[in-house]
Amino acid sequence: MVSRGPGARLAVPLLPLLLAGQCAVFVARSVDELSEGFVREAAVPPAGAPLPDVPVLRSANGLLRTTLRVQPVRLVGPNISLFTRSYNGVVPGPTLAVLPGDRLSVLLVNDLEDPLGAAALNGYHHPNHTNLHLHGLHVSPLPPSDSVLYITLKPKAAYQYEYLIPRDHSPGTYWAHPHYHGSGVLQAGAGAVCGLLVLDPPGFLSPQLEAISDRLVMLQNLPRASLEKAAAASRDGLFRVDRWQLNEDLWLVNGAFQPVLTVRPGEWHRLRLVGAGVATRLSVSFGACEAALLAKDGVYIADFPRSVEQVALPPGGRADVVVRCPVGQDGRSSEHVVASTPPAGVFRVKTFDGPLFTLRVKGTKVEGLASQDLAPWAPATRPSYLQDLRAVGSPTCSCATSLGGINSKWITGHLFEGPTRYMHRSPLDAVVERRLTGLDAHPYHQHTFPFQLMSTPAGNDPYFQVGDWHDTYLNIRDPSATVRFFTADFGGPQLVHCHNLAHSDTGMVAVEWVGGSGADQCGCDLLNFNSSIGAAEAGPQGGALLGASFAAFAGMLALVAVAAVRVTREWHQAVAASGYGVLPDGPAAGTAAGP
Numbered sequence: 001m002v003s004r005g006p007g008a009r010l011a012v013p014l015l016p017l018l019l020a021g022q023c024a025v026f027v028a029r030s031v032d033e034l035s036e037g038f039v040r041e042a043a044v045p046p047a048g049a050p051l052p053d054v055p056v057l058r059s060a061n062g063l064l065r066t067t068l069r070v071q072p073v074r075l076v077g078p079n080i081s082l083f084t085r086s087y088n089g090v091v092p093g094p095t096l097a098v099l100p101g102d103r104l105s106v107l108l109v110n111d112l113e114d115p116l117g118a119a120a121l122n123g124y125h126h127p128n129h130t131n132l133h134l135h136g137l138h139v140s141p142l143p144p145s146d147s148v149l150y151i152t153l154k155p156k157a158a159y160q161y162e163y164l165i166p167r168d169h170s171p172g173t174y175w176a177h178p179h180y181h182g183s184g185v186l187q188a189g190a191g192a193v194c195g196l197l198v199l200d201p202p203g204f205l206s207p208q209l210e211a212i213s214d215r216l217v218m219l220q221n222l223p224r225a226s227l228e229k230a231a232a233a234s235r236d237g238l239f240r241v242d243r244w245q246l247n248e249d250l251w252l253v254n255g256a257f258q259p260v261l262t263v264r265p266g267e268w269h270r271l272r273l274v275g276a277g278v279a280t281r282l283s284v285s286f287g288a289c290e291a292a293l294l295a296k297d298g299v300y301i302a303d304f305p306r307s308v309e310q311v312a313l314p315p316g317g318r319a320d321v322v323v324r325c326p327v328g329q330d331g332r333s334s335e336h337v338v339a340s341t342p343p344a345g346v347f348r349v350k351t352f353d354g355p356l357f358t359l360r361v362k363g364t365k366v367e368g369l370a371s372q373d374l375a376p377w378a379p380a381t382r383p384s385y386l387q388d389l390r391a392v393g394s395p396t397c398s399c400a401t402s403l404g405g406i407n408s409k410w411i412t413g414h415l416f417e418g419p420t421r422y423m424h425r426s427p428l429d430a431v432v433e434r435r436l437t438g439l440d441a442h443p444y445h446q447h448t449f450p451f452q453l454m455s456t457p458a459g460n461d462p463y464f465q466v467g468d469w470h471d472t473y474l475n476i477r478d479p480s481a482t483v484r485f486f487t488a489d490f491g492g493p494q495l496v497h498c499h500n501l502a503h504s505d506t507g508m509v510a511v512e513w514v515g516g517s518g519a520d521q522c523g524c525d526l527l528n529f530n531s532s533i534g535a536a537e538a539g540p541q542g543g544a545l546l547g548a549s550f551a552a553f554a555g556m557l558a559l560v561a562v563a564a565v566r567v568t569r570e571w572h573q574a575v576a577a578s579g580y581g582v583l584p585d586g587p588a589a590g591t592a593a594g595p
C-alpha cells in the first residue's frame with residue numbers, strides 16, 4: 001500500500017517518481033481485477049434512499065436474448081458487508097421482461113470456481129453448482145427449457161436455455177432463481193435472483209389499469225444464521241459476513257434497506273411484490289393506504305378490486321397490489337410505512353416483524369383514470385392451463401400429498417429420492433386433484449402447472465378465496481386444501497417441493513410424472529412401491545404404471561441427449577466468443593443427470 005504520510009513530505013523533484021509508483025500500484029490492481037479472485041462490490045443504499053429501479057431487459061420482436069452470470073459479489077451497506085452469490089454481480093439481478101408468445105434465450109454462465117464443497121443427496125452441498133428455474137412460468141420442464149432435474153452447471157460451465165412462452169400465457173409477475181438441489185439457500189436465498197415479468201400485451205388490461213404505473217418490488221431476506229449454517233454444512237468458501245449491525249432479519253427491497261417509493265397524491269400504483277426470502281413469510285400491510293388485490297402468483301384474480309388489509313406472502317409467492325395513499329394534513333406530503341406484522345396467535349411459520357419500505361406521497365395531484373375509484377376487471381379469456389376447474393364433477397386423478405410428518409421434511413412420507421423416483425403420476429390434458437396437508441408449516445410449490453383452490457380456506461382472510469390460483473401456497477390458518485390443476489401442454493417430470501429453501505435443500509422435494517392419456521395413467525404414492533420396481537411380481541397396476549413411466553422417461557432421455565449435443569456445440573462457440581477458457585469436465589457440457 002502507498003501511504004499518504006511520507007508522500008506528503010516528499011520534495012517536488014521526487015513527485016514524478018511517486019506518481020510512477022502509484023501507477024504501478026494501479027496497474028497491479030487492474031491485473032488483479034481480471035484474475036479469478038476478483039469480486040465485484042455492490043452498494044446497499046441506506047435507509048431512506050429512493051427505491052432502486054432494477055434494470056429491465058425487454059424482449060424485442062418476439063425475442064429476449066441475454067446472459068446471466070452466477071458471480072460472487074460483495075454487498076456493502078452502512079450496516080452490512082458480506083460476500084455472497086448473485087446474477088451479474090448485482091442484487092437483485094436484472095429483470096427479464098417478455099410478452100406472451102416470445103422466445104426467451106438465456107445463456108447461463110457459472111463463474112463460480114472449484115472446489116465443489118461437500119456432497120450429499122439431502123444435505124446442503126455443492127454450493128457452486130447451479131441451474132435456472134423460471135418460477136411460476138408455464139413452460140416445458142424438459143431441456144433446454146425449465147428442467148431443474150437434468151441441467152446442472154458445474155463451476156465454469158455454461159448452458160444455453162431456450163424457453164418458448166406460450167402465446168396465451170398469463171401476463172404477470174414471476175421471478176427466476178437457481179434451483180440446484182442442495183445450494184438453494186446459498187444461491188437463491190443469499191442474493192442470486194431476478195424478477196421475470198410477462199408483460200400485459202396492449203389492450204389486455206382495462207384502460208384504467210393500463211394508465212396505472214407499476215413497480216417491481218423484490219423482497220429478499222438474508223437470514224444470517226441460516227446462511228452461515230448452510231455455508232458450514234456445504235463447506236462453502238464464499239459466503240462470509242464481515243460486518244452485520246442489524247438483527248437477524250435483513251430484508252432488501254430491490255437491493256436497498258428500507259427505501260422510499262415516492263408516489264403522487266391521488267395516484268393508484270401497482271406494486272408487483274415478489275417474496276424472494278428463504279423461509280420467513282410476510283404479512284404485508286400498507287399503512288393508511290387503500291390496497292386492492294389484482295393478481296397472485298402471476299394470475300389475475302377473478303374479483304379485482306378485492307380489498308385486502310394484509311398480503312400473506314410466502315417465500316416464493318407474488319402479489320400484485322394496487323395502492324392509493326392519502327395525502328398529509330397539510331394537503332401535500334405524507335409517509336406510509338409498508339411493513340410486515342405477525343398476526344396475533346401461535347403459528348408454525350415465522351412471520352417477519354418490521355418495516356419493508358415507505359410510500360411517500362408528494363408532488364402535484366394526479367387526475368384522470370389513474371386516480372379514479374377502481375373499476376372491476378378480469379381477463380376476457382384464460383389460457384387452457386387456467387380454466388376454472390370448480391365445475392368439473394370429478395377429477396381424472398386425485399392423490400393426497402402431505403407435507404411434513406414424523407420427519408418434518410417428508411413429502412408423503414419420503415425425502416427426495418432422485419430425479420427418476422416419482423411420487424404420483426397423471427396423464428396429459430387431465431384435471432388432476434391434490435388433497436394437500438401441512439400447508440400451515442410449509443409453502444407448497446408446483447412447477448409447470450399452477451393450481452386452483454377448490455374451497456375458501458379457514459381463517460376468513462380475504463387474500464384466499466375459492467377459485468384463486470397459486471403456484472406457491474402457505475396458509476398459517478388452515479393446514480389443508482384441495483386443489484386442482486390441468487395438465488395442459490407439457491409432459492415430463494414435474495417438480496413439487498416446499499419453498500422454504502432450507503427445507504427443500506435438505507430433502508423436501510418430490511417428482512411427479514405427467515404423460516400418456518386416460519385415467520389408467522393415474523397413480524398415487526408410487527414411492528411406496530419401492531421393492532416392486534422392475535420386478536415381474538409387480539401387480540398389474542404397478543407394473544403398467546412403471547413400464548409406461550420408463551418408456552416415457554426413455555423418450556425424454558433421448559430428448560435430453562439431443563439437447564445436450566446441440567447445446568454443447570453452441571456453448572463452445574459462445575464460450576470461445578466470450579474469451580471464456582475453462583471447459584467443464586464431462587462430455588455433456590453443462591448437463592449432468594441428477595443432483
Ligand SMILES: *[C@@H]1O[C@H](CO)[C@@H](O)[C@H](O)[C@H]1NC(C)=O
Pocket residue numbers: 072111112113114115116117118127128234235236237238
Ligand atoms: C466457489 O466459488 C468461489 C468463488 O467464486 C470460491 O471462493 C469458493 O472456494 C468455491 N467453492 C466453494 C465450495 O465455495
Ligand SMILES: [Cu+2]
Pocket residue numbers: 441442443498499500503504508
Ligand atoms: Cu417446508
